[in-house]
Amino acid sequence: MLTADAVVDEEVTLCSRNPLNAKLYPLRLHLPPNNSAMHVLVVPQSSKDYKFLIILPLQLSTPASVSTSPAAASSKQPFLPSPSPVLDPGSLFPTNHIKVAMAANMFVVPQTQGTVLCCKCGILMTPNPANMCVTCLRSEVDITEGLRKHVTIMHCPECNSYLQPPRTWLKAQLESKELLTYCVKRLETDLKKVRLVNAEFIWTEPHSKRIKVKLKVQKEVLNGAILEQCYVVEYVQQDHMCESCTRFQANPDQWVASVQLRQRVSHRRTFFYLEQVILKHDAAAHAIKIKQMEQGIDFFFGNESHALKFVEFLGKVAPTGKSKRSEQLVSHDTKNNSYNYKYTHSVEISPICREDLICLPPRVAVSLGNLGPLVICTKVTNNITLLDPFTLRQCFLDRDQYWRYSFKSLLSSRQLVEYDVFNVEVVSPEYNVGGSKYVIADVEVARVTDYGKLFYVRTHLGHILHPGDRALGYDLYGVNSNDNELDKYTDLVIPDVILIKKSYEEKRQKKRGKPRPWKLKSLNMELDESRGRANEEKMNSEYEEFLRDLEENPELRFNLSLYHNKNYQPSEMASMGDGDDVPSVPLEELLADLELSDEEDGEDSMRE
Amino acid sequence: MATRLQFENSCEVGVFSKLTNAYCLVAIGGSENFYSAFESELADVIPVVKTSISGTRIIGRLCAGNKNGLLVPHNTTDQELQHLRNSLPDQVVVQRIDEKLSALGNCIACNDHVALTHTDLDKETEEIITDVLGVEVFRQTIAGNILVGSYCAFSNRGGLVHPHTSVEDLDELSTLLQVPLVAGTINRGSEVIAAGMTVNDWTAFCGSDTTATELSVIESVFKLREAQPTAIVDEMRKSLIDSYV
Numbered sequence: 001m002l003t004a005d006a007v008v009d010e011e012v013t014l015c016s017r018n019p020l021n022a023k024l025y026p027l028r029l030h031l032p033p034n035n036s037a038m039h040v041l042v043v044p045q046s047s048k049d050y051k052f053l054i055i056l057p058l059q060l061s062t063p064a065s066v067s068t069s070p071a072a073a074s075s076k077q078p079f080l081p082s083p084s085p086v087l088d089p090g091s092l093f094p095t096n097h098i099k100v101a102m103a104a105n106m107f108v109v110p111q112t113q114g115t116v117l118c119c120k121c122g123i124l125m126t127p128n129p130a131n132m133c134v135t136c137l138r139s140e141v142d143i144t145e146g147l148r149k150h151v152t153i154m155h156c157p158e159c160n161s162y163l164q165p166p167r168t169w170l171k172a173q174l175e176s177k178e179l180l181t182y183c184v185k186r187l188e189t190d191l192k193k194v195r196l197v198n199a200e201f202i203w204t205e206p207h208s209k210r211i212k213v214k215l216k217v218q219k220e221v222l223n224g225a226i227l228e229q230c231y232v233v234e235y236v237q238q239d240h241m242c243e244s245c246t247r248f249q250a251n252p253d254q255w256v257a258s259v260q261l262r263q264r265v266s267h268r269r270t271f272f273y274l275e276q277v278i279l280k281h282d283a284a285a286h287a288i289k290i291k292q293m294e295q296g297i298d299f300f301f302g303n304e305s306h307a308l309k310f311v312e313f314l315g316k317v318a319p320t321g322k323s324k325r326s327e328q329l330v331s332h333d334t335k336n337n338s339y340n341y342k343y344t345h346s347v348e349i350s351p352i353c354r355e356d357l358i359c360l361p362p363r364v365a366v367s368l369g370n371l372g373p374l375v376i377c378t379k380v381t382n383n384i385t386l387l388d389p390f391t392l393r394q395c396f397l398d399r400d401q402y403w404r405y406s407f408k409s410l411l412s413s414r415q416l417v418e419y420d421v422f423n424v425e426v427v428s429p430e431y432n433v434g435g436s437k438y439v440i441a442d443v444e445v446a447r448v449t450d451y452g453k454l455f456y457v458r459t460h461l462g463h464i465l466h467p468g469d470r471a472l473g474y475d476l477y478g479v480n481s482n483d484n485e486l487d488k489y490t491d492l493v494i495p496d497v498i499l500i501k502k503s504y505e506e507k508r509q510k511k512r513g514k515p516r517p518w519k520l521k522s523l524n525m526e527l528d529e530s531r532g533r534a535n536e537e538k539m540n541s542e543y544e545e546f547l548r549d550l551e552e553n554p555e556l557r558f559n560l561s562l563y564h565n566k567n568y569q570p571s572e573m574a575s576m577g578d579g580d581d582v583p584s585v586p587l588e589e590l591l592a593d594l595e596l597s598d599e600e601d602g603e604d605s606m607r608e
Numbered sequence: 609m610a611t612r613l614q615f616e617n618s619c620e621v622g623v624f625s626k627l628t629n630a631y632c633l634v635a636i637g638g639s640e641n642f643y644s645a646f647e648s649e650l651a652d653v654i655p656v657v658k659t660s661i662s663g664t665r666i667i668g669r670l671c672a673g674n675k676n677g678l679l680v681p682h683n684t685t686d687q688e689l690q691h692l693r694n695s696l697p698d699q700v701v702v703q704r705i706d707e708k709l710s711a712l713g714n715c716i717a718c719n720d721h722v723a724l725t726h727t728d729l730d731k732e733t734e735e736i737i738t739d740v741l742g743v744e745v746f747r748q749t750i751a752g753n754i755l756v757g758s759y760c761a762f763s764n765r766g767g768l769v770h771p772h773t774s775v776e777d778l779d780e781l782s783t784l785l786q787v788p789l790v791a792g793t794i795n796r797g798s799e800v801i802a803a804g805m806t807v808n809d810w811t812a813f814c815g816s817d818t819t820a821t822e823l824s825v826i827e828s829v830f831k832l833r834e835a836q837p838t839a840i841v842d843e844m845r846k847s848l849i850d851s852y853v
Contacts, residue, residue: 117821
């Protein structure tokens with residue numbers, strides 16, 4: 001209780017009661033000008049009326065020496081400046097106590113958003129730029145006015161694709177992301193007027209031929225208010241076969257361009273290898289049909305550009321000559337002078353293969369720097385690598401160079417004969433020729449079939465041959481070659497035997513019949529039915545040789561993908577005593593084959 | 609009573625007219641409808657004067673006044689000034705003031721006792737306002753806008769302010785002005801209150817776009833329903849609601 005001479009030490013707040021809402025507000029005083037002394041006189045409030053406290057000028061700087069006066073002033077001074085912050089109800093004192101305060105420093109008032117009435121319906125709402133509640137605004141303004149709600153789209157039932165005018169057909173599943181993108185794209189002109197926020201499908205029966213998409217759009221209305229609205233667009237699906245399906249229906253075997261790949265040799269090793277290369281690079285992805293022919297393979301395409309691309313690809317991986325193209329007129333539209341053709345490309349691969357023995361024509365030998373006319377072909381990519389076995393000189397012939405002369409090989413790998421090696425005398429140190437090591441050696445060999453005749457020959461395989469080994473080579477002593485080129489060389493000393501490679505035949509015998517730990521994929525080829533059983537056996541043995549070739553030559557494997565054979569189980573027997581004599585494909589080179597099967601768990605296939 | 613009208617197809621009635629307890633100023637319009645609307649309400653009570661200010665028709669926004677006086681900007685012509693002095697009652701002091709902010713109607717909002725002004729008004733102008741209009745002057749902002757004369761309209765009995773005014777601001781203003789205030793809109797959601805309507809202690813005139821809700825808010829806050837043109841009872845208003853919360 002304050003008395004006349006009370007000294008108040010703690011902070012107090014001077015308040016007044018607002019006559020309009022009976023709340024207490026701290027008094028904010030206008031300081032008198034020129035810093036004159038201001039006295040504050042506090043009088044007790046009577047309990048009944050709402051009265052103001054009288055303020056007389058009092059020196060504010062003296063802390064809390066307030067005097068009470070018995071006089072009760074009752075006149076209202078309605079224009080006292082007294083501002084805002086509302087005291088919380090807990091601090092309201094009962095009316096017969098005097099609340100004395102001293103204003104502290106000013107503080108920032110927290111602003112709370114008030115409410116107004118919606119100008120149309122009169123419900124309370126927070127003010128927005130339109131000052132109308134959302135329902136009234138919606139009823140007033142429809143931002144989807146003028147936007148299309150029904151659209152017709154063309155659908156091809158054969159290939160499940162949708163037409164994007166004028167000519168593109170887009171393949172999409174029902175309720176897929178592509179279909180949603182397509183549907184929204186069809187509404188592009190409409191959606192320029194509003195801003196698209198969200199789009200999703202509403203489920204419709206698949207056979208109903210209706211697709212419903214719910215779109216959420218935003219647009220600015222009335223003075224700056226942005227309104228968001230959802231609306232549904234219905235797409236009617238009309239069935240219409242697309243051009244490619246029509247063409248396919250009319251004639252299923254219809255191709256527009258074909259590539260005839262040929263190699264004039266009696267074996268198919270090149271084609272096995274090419275098949276693997278094509279698979280690795282996925283070059284025949286656009287081929288409608290692939291047919292195996294005698295001495296070659298035919299590829300059929302739906303598009304001339306695909307065929308050209310394939311021909312170019314072949315030029316990069318094999319020593320092909322210039323391809324010839326011929327056209328055949330299929331149809332002619334007289335009204336708009338358009339012509340439909342069928343194109344056929346004829347591609348010829350050079351007949352030179354790996355391990356072939358070649359007698360170079362004199363002009364070629366001279367142009368290559370007098371390379372000894374007898375050379376071995378060691379590697380065929382789009383260049384032909386020739387190795388002179390006696391001088392260990394290597395030469396490259398690229399496609400244009402080869403096809404300028406187009407010489408044939410003297411002897412090919414079918415004519416390889418087995419020799420037994422009795423003695424090896426190394427003559428030269430190890431040379432590294434283009435990545436492979438060779439050692440020139442004098443060897444004593446005899447044909448396996450005829451031990452009677454011993455040959456002393458020079459060979460380049462000194463690094464791998466040891467006495468007791470088997471080797472494969474060309475029997476120039478016994479062969480009767482009918483070669484024009486060889487006749488041109490009048491004073492050439494032809495060696496009796498040229499050894500080509502070491503034979504692992506014996507050791508392979510142990511492994512015969514056992515599956516390999518790796519396997520190859522194959523192209524989906526149509527076989528030529530007219531050939532018959534004998535050819536099939538020949539093909540199988542050739543394929544087996546090809547696989548062996550792959551095992552022996554790592555550089556051959558370089559361009560191919562070998563897959564892990566899941567069926568292979570290494571048996572205990574094989575691991576014992578076999579050693580590393582037989583070359584095999586190391587495990588690191590094998591690729592894990594991608595298996596897509598329904599039984600597999602989703603997680604597993606992801607990990608693979 | 610609140611009336612809805614239009615000035616030449618525009619709903620911004622407060623731009624083309626100025627209404628106080630002692631007189632009414634009206635712009636010179638193409639048709640006489642505007643003038644006759646005011647006449648029919650106010651003819652026998654207060655003079656309705658047709659005028660222009662500095663040759664323009666936007667007189668509501670250029671001048672500020674109450675029953676004690678009228679302030680006009682510096683570019684008012686002498687003829688207009690004389691015309692006003694002649695037409696208005698003698699107790700109304702017409703004063704032309706030299707003020708950089710010449711749209712006095714946008715800068716000053718007043719009733720017969722209190723005025724709110726633009727924060728950048730000259731000190732001299734403030735003194736003139738105090739003298740001529742006989743009011744207490746407070747520099748204030750309304751919802752962050754300095755043009756107090758545009759965003760609020762108040763009479764001796766109540767007031768309407770910009771809809772975005774916060775609750776604390778509303779309380780502060782109402783204690784300053786000592787009248788109940790409400791935040792609301794005019795002319796179908798327009799925030800420029802004083803441009804859309806003009807009001808005195810017993811009538812109000814609003815733009816024709818004003819919705820029924822807005823009209824009822826106006827009639828309740830300005831107490832126009834029970835208002836009599838003569839007696840303004842000065843009694844404690846215990847049961848007042850000064851804001852809808």
